Structure formats: C-alpha cells, structure tokens
Amino acid sequence: MNDIYKNYLNPLLNxxxxxxxxxxxxxxxxxxxxxxxxxQTPYKRLIDSGxxxxxQKSDLESFYExxxxxxxxxxLSRKVSEFNRLVKxxxxxxxxxxxxxxxxxxxxxxxx
Numbered sequence: 001m002n003d004i005y006k007n008y009l010n011p012l013l014n015x016x017x018x019x020x021x022x023x024x025x026x027x028x029x030x031x032x033x034x035x036x037x038x039x040q041t042p043y044k045r046l047i048d049s050g051x052x053x054x055x056q057k058s059d060l061e062s063f064y065e066x067x068x069x070x071x072x073x074x075x076l077s078r079k080v081s082e083f084n085r086l087v088k089x090x091x092x093x094x095x096x097x098x099x100x101x102x103x104x105x106x107x108x109x110x111x112x
Contacts, residue, residue, distance in 0.1 A: 004083060008076040015043045016069040 018039035026033050040048075043064060047057060 001083060004076065004079045008072055008079055011067055012069065012072045012076060013042070015041055015064055015067055016072070017041060021045070 018041050020036040020039050022034060023037045024035040043060065046052065047060065052060070
C-alpha cells in the first residue's frame with residue numbers, strides 16, 4: 001500500500017492534478033462567499049512560490065520530466081487491482097480458517 005501511495009498516487013496528484021486553493025472567504029448575511037485562486041497543480045504552485053533553492057527546483061523539474069501521466073495512471077490501476085486481489089485472497093483464507101475452527105469446536109461439543 002505504501003508503494004502505491006509513494007510511487008504512483010502522490011506523483012499523479014502532485015504533478016498532474018490541478019487543485020483549487022481557497023484565496024478568500026467572507027460572510028455575506030447567513031452565507032459564506034468563497035473566492036478561489038486559479039486551478040494549479042501543487043508542483044506548479046511550489047515552483048512559482050520562490051521558496052525553493054535552484055538545486056531543489058532543478059531536481060523537481062528533472063523528476064517531472066521523467067513522469068508520464070498515462071503510464072502512472074495505468075500502473076496505479078494495475079497496482080490497486082493487485083492489492084485488492086491480495087486483500088480478497090487474505091480475507092477468504094481467514095474466513096475459511098475461522099469456519100474450520102468453528103466447525104471443529106462444534107464437532108467436539110457434539111461428541112461430548
């Protein structure tokens with residue numbers, strides 16, 4: 001699961017998924033009026049912030065250039081399917097073990 005988040009989902013969200021950022025929130029009567037900044041990816045916001053050193057900025061840019069959103073999405077889908085299959089087989093195995101334990105207990109109770 002950690003591999004899915006670290007290597008597939010986080011890069012996809014941080015480099016390729018634009019997000020709205022709340023800029024201003026004011027109350028008008030009984031309602032709130034919200035104003036948002038233009039949608040940008042977290043990567044783009046970070047690059048534009050001016051808070052990075054030149055080395056950090058170049059490292060991020062070189063990492064960004066190695067990414068392909070289509071490949072990330074396909075790999076993410078494949079990894080999630082694999083993870084779900086493992087969880088399902090694990091749960092099925094545990095359910096069978098619990099059933100067998102209960103059956104053995106029932107047999108020993110009936111035998112008494």
